[in-house]
Amino acid sequence: MEAGSxxxxxxxxxxxxxxxxxxxxxxxxxxxTGLAAFVLFLIAFFFIxxxxxxxxxxxxxxxxxxxxxxxxxxxxxxFGAWPLVVGTLITSVIALLIGVxxxxxxxxxxxxxxxxxxxxxxxxxIELLAAVPSVVYGLWGIFVLAPHLVGxxxxxxxxxxxxxxxxxxxxxxxxxxxxxILAIMILPIVSAISRExxxxxxxxxxxxxxxxxxxRWEMIQMSVLPYSRAGISGAAMLGLGRAIGETIAxxxxxxxxxxxxESIFSQGYTLxxxxxxxxxxxxxxxxxxxxxxxxxxxxxxxxxxxxxxxxFYVNRAERGQRSVPRGMAG
Amino acid sequence: xxxxPAVSSRRRATDRVMRVALLVLTLIALVPLVLIVYYxxxxxxxxxSKDFFTTDPTGRFLGDPGGIKSAIFGTIxxxxxxxxxxxxxxxxxxxxxxxxxxxxxxxxxxxxxxDVMTGVPSVVxxxxxxxxxxxxxxxxxxxxxxxxxxxxLLMLPVVTRSSEVVLNLVPDSLREAALALGAPRxxxxxxxxxxxxxxxxxxxxxxxxxxxxxxTAPLLFTAAFVFGTQFDLSQRMNSLPLQxxxxxxxxxxxxVQRAWGxxxxxxxxxxxxxLVARLVQRRSRLA
Amino acid sequence: MRYKSWLAAGAAAALALGLAAxxxxxxxxxxxxxxxxxxxxxxxxxxxNGAGATFPAPVYTEWAARFKDSKGTTVNYQAIGSGGGIAxxxxxxxxxxxxxxAMKDEEITAAQKKGQPVHVPTVLGAVTVSYNVxxxxxxxxxxxxxxxxxxxxKIKNWNDPAIAKLNSGLKLPNKNITVCHRSDESxxxxxxxxxxxxxxxxxxxxxxxxxxxxxxxxxxxxxxxxVAACVKQTDGAVGYVEQAFALQNDFTTxxxxxxSGNFVxxxxxxTSAAGAGAEFPPDLRFATINAPGAQxxxxxxxxxxxxxxxxxxxxxQPNTAKLVKSWLDYALGPGQQVAPQLQYAPLPSxxxxxxxxxxxxxxxxxxxxxxx
Numbered sequence: 001m002e003a004g005s006x007x008x009x010x011x012x013x014x015x016x017x018x019x020x021x022x023x024x025x026x027x028x029x030x031x032x033t034g035l036a037a038f039v040l041f042l043i044a045f046f047f048i049x050x051x052x053x054x055x056x057x058x059x060x061x062x063x064x065x066x067x068x069x070x071x072x073x074x075x076x077x078x079f080g081a082w083p084l085v086v087g088t089l090i091t092s093v094i095a096l097l098i099g100v101x102x103x104x105x106x107x108x109x110x111x112x113x114x115x116x117x118x119x120x121x122x123x124x125x126i127e128l129l130a131a132v133p134s135v136v137y138g139l140w141g142i143f144v145l146a147p148h149l150v151g152x153x154x155x156x157x158x159x160x161x162x163x164x165x166x167x168x169x170x171x172x173x174x175x176x177x178x179x180x181i182l183a184i185m186i187l188p189i190v191s192a193i194s195r196e197x198x199x200x201x202x203x204x205x206x207x208x209x210x211x212x213x214x215x216r217w218e219m220i221q222m223s224v225l226p227y228s229r230a231g232i233s234g235a236a237m238l239g240l241g242r243a244i245g246e247t248i249a250x251x252x253x254x255x256x257x258x259x260x261x262e263s264i265f266s267q268g269y270t271l272x273x274x275x276x277x278x279x280x281x282x283x284x285x286x287x288x289x290x291x292x293x294x295x296x297x298x299x300x301x302x303x304x305x306x307x308x309x310x311x312f313y314v315n316r317a318e319r320g321q322r323s324v325p326r327g328m329a330g
Numbered sequence: 331x332x333x334x335p336a337v338s339s340r341r342r343a344t345d346r347v348m349r350v351a352l353l354v355l356t357l358i359a360l361v362p363l364v365l366i367v368y369y370x371x372x373x374x375x376x377x378x379s380k381d382f383f384t385t386d387p388t389g390r391f392l393g394d395p396g397g398i399k400s401a402i403f404g405t406i407x408x409x410x411x412x413x414x415x416x417x418x419x420x421x422x423x424x425x426x427x428x429x430x431x432x433x434x435x436x437x438x439x440x441x442x443x444x445d446v447m448t449g450v451p452s453v454v455x456x457x458x459x460x461x462x463x464x465x466x467x468x469x470x471x472x473x474x475x476x477x478x479x480x481x482x483l484l485m486l487p488v489v490t491r492s493s494e495v496v497l498n499l500v501p502d503s504l505r506e507a508a509l510a511l512g513a514p515r516x517x518x519x520x521x522x523x524x525x526x527x528x529x530x531x532x533x534x535x536x537x538x539x540x541x542x543x544x545x546t547a548p549l550l551f552t553a554a555f556v557f558g559t560q561f562d563l564s565q566r567m568n569s570l571p572l573q574x575x576x577x578x579x580x581x582x583x584x585x586v587q588r589a590w591g592x593x594x595x596x597x598x599x600x601x602x603x604x605l606v607a608r609l610v611q612r613r614s615r616l617a
Numbered sequence: 618m619r620y621k622s623w624l625a626a627g628a629a630a631a632l633a634l635g636l637a638a639x640x641x642x643x644x645x646x647x648x649x650x651x652x653x654x655x656x657x658x659x660x661x662x663x664x665x666n667g668a669g670a671t672f673p674a675p676v677y678t679e680w681a682a683r684f685k686d687s688k689g690t691t692v693n694y695q696a697i698g699s700g701g702g703i704a705x706x707x708x709x710x711x712x713x714x715x716x717x718x719a720m721k722d723e724e725i726t727a728a729q730k731k732g733q734p735v736h737v738p739t740v741l742g743a744v745t746v747s748y749n750v751x752x753x754x755x756x757x758x759x760x761x762x763x764x765x766x767x768x769x770x771k772i773k774n775w776n777d778p779a780i781a782k783l784n785s786g787l788k789l790p791n792k793n794i795t796v797c798h799r800s801d802e803s804x805x806x807x808x809x810x811x812x813x814x815x816x817x818x819x820x821x822x823x824x825x826x827x828x829x830x831x832x833x834x835x836x837x838x839x840x841x842x843x844v845a846a847c848v849k850q851t852d853g854a855v856g857y858v859e860q861a862f863a864l865q866n867d868f869t870t871x872x873x874x875x876x877s878g879n880f881v882x883x884x885x886x887x888t889s890a891a892g893a894g895a896e897f898p899p900d901l902r903f904a905t906i907n908a909p910g911a912q913x914x915x916x917x918x919x920x921x922x923x924x925x926x927x928x929x930x931x932x933x934q935p936n937t938a939k940l941v942k943s944w945l946d947y948a949l950g951p952g953q954q955v956a957p958q959l960q961y962a963p964l965p966s967x968x969x970x971x972x973x974x975x976x977x978x979x980x981x982x983x984x985x986x987x988x989x
Contacts, residue, residue, distance in 0.1 A: 028516040032426035036440045039423055039486070043443045046458055053461050074802065075827035105355035113349055122356070129363050131604050133544025135571045136593045139578050140366050143586070147850070169793060171836055172850060184362045191359075215337060215345035238449075245451025248546045248571075252578055256800040256837040267836055272453050276547055277839065279460065280668075281700040281802045284707035284727060289465075296457045300450060307449035389694070390682055391675030391861060392959065464710075471710040556693050566666070566693070579838065581845035581866050 047300075054294035056286060066294055072258040072269075074278065079291035081298065083260045087175065087268035088244055088302075090165075090261065091254070094179025095243040099186045100236045106187070107194035112220055123195075130188035138252030141181045146172050146253055149180075153265050168263050173255035175268040181249050186239035193238065197231030197317055198224055231317035237310030241303045247272035271299040370594045377591025387573065387588075389557045395584055398592045400559040401573035405599070407561060408474055408553060408569060409543050412481035416542075417535045419482075420489025421524075427490075428497040429519050441494075447487035455483045456548035464552060474567035477553030484548060485538040492534025496527045529610050536607035540600045546571035570596045660689035663940045668695040669702020669715025671840040672742055672805045673920045675861040676961045677715065680952045688947070690940050696840060700802020700828045706734070706923045709932050712941050714923035717742075717804025718828055719902035731932065732925035735979065736901045738972050739948050741892045741962040743860040743883035744809050744916040747868035749848045750775055750855075752790035758783045760874035761816020761915075767855060768796055768813065769823065770834035775853065783874075797847035797856030800837025802828040808918040809857045811906045857916075860888070860960045875915035876907050883914050889962040891917035901971060919968075922948065929981040938981045945976045 057079060058066055069080020110123055153170045161167030205223040214222060255267025256277060275296050282288035381397050388396040423440070431437025459480040464471055500523050508518045524531075549569050555576060556566040570592055577589035667677075674696035681692040697705075699716035706714025707728045719736055720728065728734045746764060748757065753775060763779050766772045772779055776789040799806045807828045814821040824830035838847045841858050848856040849866050860883050863870050872880040881887045894910035897903040905919045922945065925931035928938040949972055953963040964972060979986055 025515045028519065029430055032422055032430060035419060035422040036426045036431065036437070039419075039490075040440060040443055042483075043447060049462060050454070050458060073831055075825075075829050075831075102355050102359050105352050106359045109352040109356040113352060122360075125360055125363060128601075128604075129359075131540065131597075131600050132363075132366060133546075133571060133593075133596055133600060135544070135546045135574045135578070136366070136370070136597060139574060139589055139593050140369055142578065144365065144369050171795070173836060187359055213337060215341055217345040217348040218341070220348075241449050245449075245453070247451065247453040248575060252575075256839075257832070257835075272451055272547075275453050275457060276550055277800065279457070279551055280697045281704050283465075283701070283704035283710060285704060293457060293461065296454050300454050303449045303451060304446060307446065311445065388682060389678045391678055391865070393679075393682075465708075467709070555695055558691060558693070565664075579840060579843040579846060581842055581849050581862065 050293060050297050050300065054290055054297045057290035057294040060287065060290075066291075067298060070260060072274070074281070074288065077285075077287050079287070079294075081271065081291075081295055083258050084269050084271045084274050084295060085298070086260045087254070088270040088272070088299075090175050090264060090268060091179045091182055091250060091270060092240055092243040094176060094264065095182035095186055096236060096240055097183075098180060099183030099239060099243075100190055100232075102183070103187045103190035103235070103239070104194055104232060106191045107198055108220060108224070110191075111195055111198040112224065113216065126191055127188055129184065134185065134246060134249040135252075137181050137185060138249040141177060141249060141253040142173060145181070146174075146177045149177060157263060157265050165262075165264050168266060170265040171255060171267055173253050173267060174265045175254060175261050176264045178250045178254040178268070178270075179264070181253060182243040182246055185246060185249065186242050189242060190235045190239040193235035193314075194228065194232050197228045197235070201227045228317070230313050234310045234312075234314035234317060237306055237313060241306040241310065244306065245272055245299060245303050247276050251276055271295045271302075275299075370590065370597060373587060373590035374594030375591075377587045378594070382588075382591055386559050387557050387568075395582075395588060396557075398570070398573055398588065398595065400557060400568040401570045401592060402595065403559050403561070404474070404553075404568040405543055405570040405596075407563070408478045408549070408567060409481060409539060411475065411478035411563070412485060412542055413535070413539050415478065416482040416485035416489055416538065420486050420535075420538075421493045421531055423486075423490045424493035424497055425519060425524075427494050429515075429523065444487045444490050447483075448491065451547075452484055452545050453547040456480050456551040459483070459548070460551035470564050472552065472554035472566045473564045474553045475563040477549045477567065477569070478563075480548035480552045481542040481545060484545060485542050488538040488541065489535055492537065493527075493531050496530030496534060497523065499530065500526050529613060533607045533611040536603050536610070540603040540607070543603065544571060544596060544600055546575050550575075570599070661940065661943065662689045663936065664691040664693060665712045665937060665940050665944060666693045666695075667702075667713040667715060667922075668697050668705045668711045669923070670699040670717045670804050670920055671696040671842060672699075672717045672744075672803075672859045672918065673715065673740060673961065674841070675859075675865075676740055676952075676956050676959050679955060679959060680948060683951070683955065684944060684947050687951075688943060690943065692944055696842075698799070698801040698828075698840060699804030699807070702923070703728075707731070712933060712937055713944070715921065716923060717918050717920040718807035719904065719921065720923070728925075732927050732930055735924050735926050735975050736921040737924065737945055737948075737975055738901055738919050738921050738964060738968055739952070740956045740964065741888050741905060741917050741919045743888045743914050743960075744805055744812075744857050744918055745860055745863045745868070745870040745883045746855065746873060746916075747845070747848055747858050747863045747870050748855040749852060749868060750790060750792060751852050752788075752792070753869070755869045756784075756787065757869065757871045758874070758880045759871045760880075761813060762819075764871075764873070765813045765817030765820040767794060768798070768832070768835070769820065770796070792853040795851045795854040796832075796835030797844045797851075797854050798832050798835045798837060799829070799839070799844060801839050803840075804828060804920065805841060805857065805859065805918065806830065808904060808906055809916060811904060812916045815907050864960060873915050875911075875913055876909060877911045877913075879911060881912060881914045883916070885957060885960050885962055887912055887914035888917045889965070890914070892919065892962055892965045892968065895919070895965075895968070897968060897971065899971075901968075901975065917962075924979065926978065927980045927982065928986075930983075933981075935981050938979075938986055942976065942979055942986045945979075949973055949976060 061079060066081055067085060068082050070082040071078050071080040072083055106126055110119060150170055150172055157166050157170055201224050206219055209219040209223045250270055251273035254273060256269055257267035258269045261268040275292050279292055282292050383397060384399055385397040386400045388394055427437050459476055463476045504522060505518055508522045549572055554566040555572050556568050574589050574592045577585045580586060677694050681694055685691055699718050702714040702716050703720055703724055705711045709731060720734060725734060746759060773794055775792045775794055781789055810826040810830055814826045836847050838844045841862050844856040845858045845862040845866050848854045870883055872882040875881050890910045891905050891908040891913035894913055895905040895908040905917050907915050924941060929935055956963050
């Protein structure tokens, strides 16, 4: 758009071009492009540097050995991270099993059933859960939640002791409490994304179901849930990614025992928690430090995979949105 | 499509049950929030006093344990520095993506990597800065500015993402009008697009700041911990999340109470930032 | 523009904050300069950083507060565990380290890259076997093999016959034992497991002795304070914590059988007796576990500060080296009078003489450190 200067009618246009300002155009463009390129460089450097520092541990124990060996023994300098991986998986699965259904329920309620006036305040309240820092969740978890849960946990553990992962004595800080706290922490994000997806359900779909005599719940089953399935899966994956990486709240309530937990009510350890707890002692021990960085790297790769899955599902959802709604328009 | 049979009482009952269930589950989701606020107020308010905010933690076993002054100042200083780094950087990258990169290959790669960055756990950022800056002993060992860098890394993808969304909302007609009047591209970007998007940018940035203020793991490895108030960025510095983390594991009741008081302070700080961000969003012309 | 007023408000707030900050800044950067202290005559100022054992943290932080009052120097002591202390000391990220467990040969070799590590013993403390059992008052007697069996998970209940055998006449409640131990690398653990290995072959062949071992049962907590919190939280818990932590939280502590066959409670006198009877090598790398003496508490531990023999060659500024030596002088001087107030035993005279010699021999770039 090479417009020349506007004929002056009482002063020059404030937006008139001069040769100096024309030179600033590519300057800004290059500056901003440089910033973006720097971000790319930073992330690449991030990954490469982590890998280089972790390599001694992988060299010593093997890639599969490091991840699947069941022996994290600091004094003997043996670092097999399997107990940590199991702990990470158990807490994250518990977080998903508890958090995602509740999040979907809140999303459904807020989009479909909530009276208009209550919608805004309730939404803000749910989002406030995300504003609580993780160390505060840990504080509340260990002093309020965990002690109060011991009784019910012991009862459940005794009743279900025939199942694996149940039975035995319950300890105050344990994997289940960690999973529960994680569920609370991922709830806002899963709920927010699910809500976003649910509000894009074409109203014709919903009205069509209602006009055919469906009850509200049946309309949700028929129109809202199938439509939002991909988006909700994406939201759940994002929640999982968050749960896997959470460090501080988990390390306060999980008991920090580097063993594969016998039951969900015994102590455990996660990849993130071990990094936070042991790095001080690893300051001068190259093998230990490499092992911790390797644990961080495994964590990073796990979250990468989970987030890639999430993106895949969310893209599927967006593609579904753009396609013609099936059957209803005809 | 065949019509569904008339609504039987069984179907109506299912409908009612499920609606109640959804409401109940939503209320259950709010129970933790209520409990957290209740306990924060119950235990934390008891710790608040003038001394609490004006004295440093002493670390002494017997005698006065002190307050959390150094933690409050430390958080403010380190988060401010991190914001000074991350916000211009993030907004700059978002500007590039929206104004120049658009749907190009390079821009898409940048978008993808920013997305990757949002998923990285904060402890890994801390670890990264620990390896690159602390272990290598560049500029001393543990230092507050290194903590700020770790926090800035955390904030960067959040700021970029939200800024990109806001900048995309600026109508093209505004840009075209300015260009039609003869403004050079850089003027359009800096004097038309940015000011229009400013409230939204501020909202997104403040939410990122609120998030950074509550992070513990990145600071564990970088700024470490110190009792006294000091503003030398090249030295260790205290911070609210670290202060809480240290006091959580203590057996002494008054130290635990200090943890609650500090937690209440931190939550109030984060809530204030979030509130201001939302208020700014309300007044935005693009909302 | 409305936002200009926001910016102005923000700038004003920042300015106010800055002014408030300047008013309250009371630490001076390392390297001298005046520090604000309450009425001190010789104010050397400055800051030194140390990290290490949680075992002596109560007495070190008390010393730090009094040292600042008298000399104006701030000592930042971070209690992260003996393992952390040795690691940070070796990595050079602190000015001095602290450990209850003397450095092993491999650790010495690793540290020798920077210089020769010097162990300066400071105080002795008692590793108590603390328990929190409603229904069990004081005067519980335990011996090494029984304690080992508890921590091995073989004794699971407080009314176990093995415990009853040592405590005839004491009514033992029917309650599960919850074990509390350390999750971090700890000198307290090293001393405790040394005692267990000395008295229980099964422990020696099992978890063994080290700053961190594979605990068969129990909850892990960070630091002496963490174990204390763990014991406090659970009815039926038992854990090993330093005497000061046990007293702070009103724990009941067990009387432990020593090498002479007597059940000795962890008192200040018993801890001092252990120190008096201990043998030590010239490099002062030793432990006082199971020290001889009829009234000695068997799980008494001596704790050390770690510095390099030539601090400046190891990378320290000369002025910081002066401050560190001044701190060590305080620890071995006025500090020894303060220790008993927190139930830590001061060094017996033979050990103190050796320690004084080590401190006097510290150097900066080949020269003796003077002017403190």
